[in-house]
Amino acid sequence: MNENALTPATNSNWWRGGVIYQIYPRSYGDSNGDGIGDLPGITARLDYVASLGVDAIWLSPFFKSPMKDFGYDVSDYCDVDPMFGTLDDFRALLDKAHRLGLKVMIDQVLSHTSDVHPWFVESRSSRDNAKADWYVWADAKDDGTPPNNWLSIFGGSAWQWDTRRRQYYLHNFLASQPDLNFHNKAVQDALLTTVKFWLDLGVDGYRLDTANFYFHSQSLKDNPPRGMPQGEDPAVNSVNPYAWQWHHYDKSQPENLAFLRRLRTLLNAYPDTTMVGEIGDDDGLARVAEYTSGGDKLHMAYCFDLLGGVHDAPGLHAIFSRFHSLGGDSWPSWALSNHDCVRVGSRWRGADTPVALKRLGGALQLALMGSPCLYQGDELGLPEADIAFEDLQDPYGITMWPDFKGRDGCRTPMPWSAQAPHAGFGTPAATAPWLPVAQPHLALAVDQQEGDPASVLSTYRRLLHWRKQQPALLHGAETLLPVHPQVLGLVREAPQQKLLALFNFSDAPASLPLPAGWEAARIVQQSEPTEAVRLEGTTVQLPAWSGVFLTV
Known part of the structure; x- marks a missing residue:
């Protein structure tokens, strides 16, 4: 085309x-x-x-x-x-x-x-048919083993011997899933x-x-x-x-x-x-x-x-x-x-x-x-x-x-x-x-x-x-807060909106000071259905496995 x-x-x-x-x-x-x-x-x-x-x-x-x-x-x-x-x-x-x-x-x-796809059926029929090189074929080594050490994700060699062509074909997955030759x-x-x-x-x-x-x-x-x-x-x-x-x-x-x-x-x-x-x-x-x-x-x-x-x-x-x-x-x-x-x-x-x-x-x-x-x-x-x-x-x-x-x-x-x-x-x-x-x-x-x-x-x-109503989450840039042993924090910012998201990925409560510029933040959404996260002055108190979105 x-x-x-x-x-x-x-x-x-x-x-x-x-x-x-x-x-x-x-x-x-x-x-x-x-x-x-x-x-x-x-x-x-x-x-x-x-x-x-x-x-x-x-x-x-x-x-x-x-x-x-x-x-x-x-x-x-x-x-x-x-x-x-x-x-x-x-x-x-x-x-x-x-x-x-x-x-x-x-x-x-x-x-x-699939190995029953008409393309492969034709390709494996001979070495000189119209689709002979539509798949990845290679000769055996002199000792009859596969061309190289490539492996299948599903186990064993990524090469399957074919008796029609007396060659191996490549399959990164099952032997019934021959790989196409994109070089063609x-x-x-x-x-x-x-x-x-x-x-x-x-x-x-x-x-x-x-x-x-x-x-x-x-x-x-x-x-x-x-x-x-x-x-x-x-x-x-x-x-x-x-x-x-x-x-x-x-x-x-x-x-x-x-x-x-x-x-x-x-x-x-x-x-x-x-x-x-x-x-x-x-x-x-x-x-x-x-x-x-x-x-x-x-x-x-x-x-x-x-x-x-x-x-x-x-x-x-x-x-x-x-x-x-x-x-x-x-x-x-x-x-x-x-x-x-x-x-x-x-x-x-x-x-x-x-x-x-x-x-x-x-x-x-x-x-x-x-x-x-x-x-x-x-x-x-x-x-x-x-x-x-x-x-x-x-x-x-x-x-x-x-x-x-x-x-x-x-x-x-x-x-x-x-x-x-x-x-x-x-x-x-x-x-x-x-x-x-x-x-x-x-x-x-x-x-x-x-x-x-x-x-x-x-x-x-x-x-x-x-989320559909939050431009910062749909299209905003992302900035990660410094690494913390319990809390993953990030800021999403679009021209219309700025959100701070904090996630406590631990089984213990976490206390986190608000970043600079967020001292007046307020909670707008959280992962728990009932209020769990608390703002105490400029510190966020996050129970175990809790997340919160804040805005200013």
């Missing part, structure tokens, strides 16, 4: 500070009783989503797929898998969302396809055509899966050794050696930037559209800054720095100050949970995470400069579900069992009604859901929290609707 012929459209920049709500389609609502969530099931729940006060929804993949990785192995980029419905069902969802004032972003998996411009053109298909249907943007994985180094050099990282997530790293390498050659290549510019040029031709990229990198914050700077690549991006276990004030301060040192004009999307990691309701303090800390996490997320991305169920304070081995569906968890259980625990059905069969996920006579409803989730179901001002759901609603 000819990007030079595209006419730039106007853009309201709604995404800049807008709140995105991620929906995992398999687990949101089952309209036909087959045990699997679908597009009509989502459409039926959009009034609830709109009531939260979010600006957009992100739908995880619903394209045609053999579902080896639950839709992240695409076999047809331009159609809906019958499991989820039809293109008309998607049009109906899009129409209702827009009538409710919600933008719709869809998950585009560009780095790899025809591959880029074909993918951009699929992106255009959904833009023409009216989607408002994309979440780009593994956005730094598109290119590999054609040198095929070995990644250098790193050893097992000790300070990140040792529970995962001890069972999966993927992080034991520095990933210098298998991802985050400089050629990626030019393709991101091609994507941005395409989206610029459609009014009010946006992209958020997923970044998995040795230095995720640096890649976020690089990929979102300059206004010509991604609009925003997120990495995994907030998706780990750090929840103390000094650790959080280090993350945000690191980003500030890199940021420039870049724009982050801060997430605390998603479909790939343990829910924040368990990750920070285990099964006994205080409700106040769950509220505090939401308040922090909505205070940060950037575009918050909430994951379905976090507004309920859901903990991670404990899935028995016989109920596991995730191939990652099955491979790494028992010390790493994979991603099923954050993907269980959304609990709508505590007393309804399967928590209201499907029709009364529905088949059991594809993953069991977690029993601890029943007491936290939507119908149990609606109308309760002390519930986590009510806190999220209150803060989300309040």
Whole structure:
């Protein structure tokens, strides 16, 4: 396609500070009783989503797929898998969302396809067919072993032997997810055509899966050794050696930037559209800054720095100050949970995470400069579900069992009604859901929290609707207060407003003098539903796990 012929459209920049709500389609609502969530099931729940006060929804993949990785192995980029419905069902969802004032972003998996995608079927058929170099193929070493030491995130070598071509192909994920060869411009053109298909249907943007994985180094050099990282997530790293390498050659290549510019040029031709990229990198914050700077690549991006276990004030301060040192004009999307990691309701303090800390996490997320991305169920304070081995569906968890259980625990059905069969996920006579409803989730179901001002759901609603009226939180600059052992503090400032946000990330009360210039501050909002934070002269008294917003 000819990007030079595209006419730039106007853009309201709604995404800049807008709140995105991620929906995992398999687990949101089952309209036909087959045990699997679908597009009509989502459409039926959009009034609830709109009531939260979010600006957009992100739908995880619903394209045609053999579902080896639950839709992240695409076999047809331009159609809906019958499991989820039809293109008309998607049009109906899009129409209702827009009538409710919600933008719709869809998950585009560009780095790899399913091994049953027609492109790969043709590519693997011979070494001289028309798509022979649409995927990453390489000869074996003289001893028959793979071309280099690159590893799959899901375990083992990133290379799979193919008997048809007598070559290895690259797969950064499952062997059934071969990587496309982005060094071939025809591959880029074909993918951009699929992106255009959904833009023409009216989607408002994309979440780009593994956005730094598109290119590999054609040198095929070995990644250098790193050893097992000790300070990140040792529970995962001890069972999966993927992080034991520095990933210098298998991802985050400089050629990626030019393709991101091609994507941005395409989206610029459609009014009010946006992209958020997923970044998995040795230095995720640096890649976020690089990929979102300059206004010509991604609009925003997120990495995994907030998706780990750090929840103390000094650790959080280090993350945000690191980003500030890199940021420039870049724009982050801060997430605390998603479909790939343990829910924040368990990750920070285990099964006994205080409700106040769950509220505090939401308040922090909505205070940060950037575009918050909430994951379905976090507004309920859901903990991670404990899935028995016989109920596991995730191939990652099955491979790494028992010390790493994979991603099923954050993907269980959304609990709508505590007393309804399967928590209201499907029709009364529905088949059991594809993953069991977690029993601890029943007491936290939507119908149990609606109308309760002390519930986590009510806190999220209150803060989300309040945030919409705060220009400092939507568009303001951000300044961190000096590091403190208990309290993370930051100032958000726009021409119309200035806010001071303080968050006590400890299990003990904290006393903090107001910064210079804030001596006359007054409290305007806090994370707790009842007054908990106190101003005593020019000192703020914060109970354990409490947060507050002040203005002058």
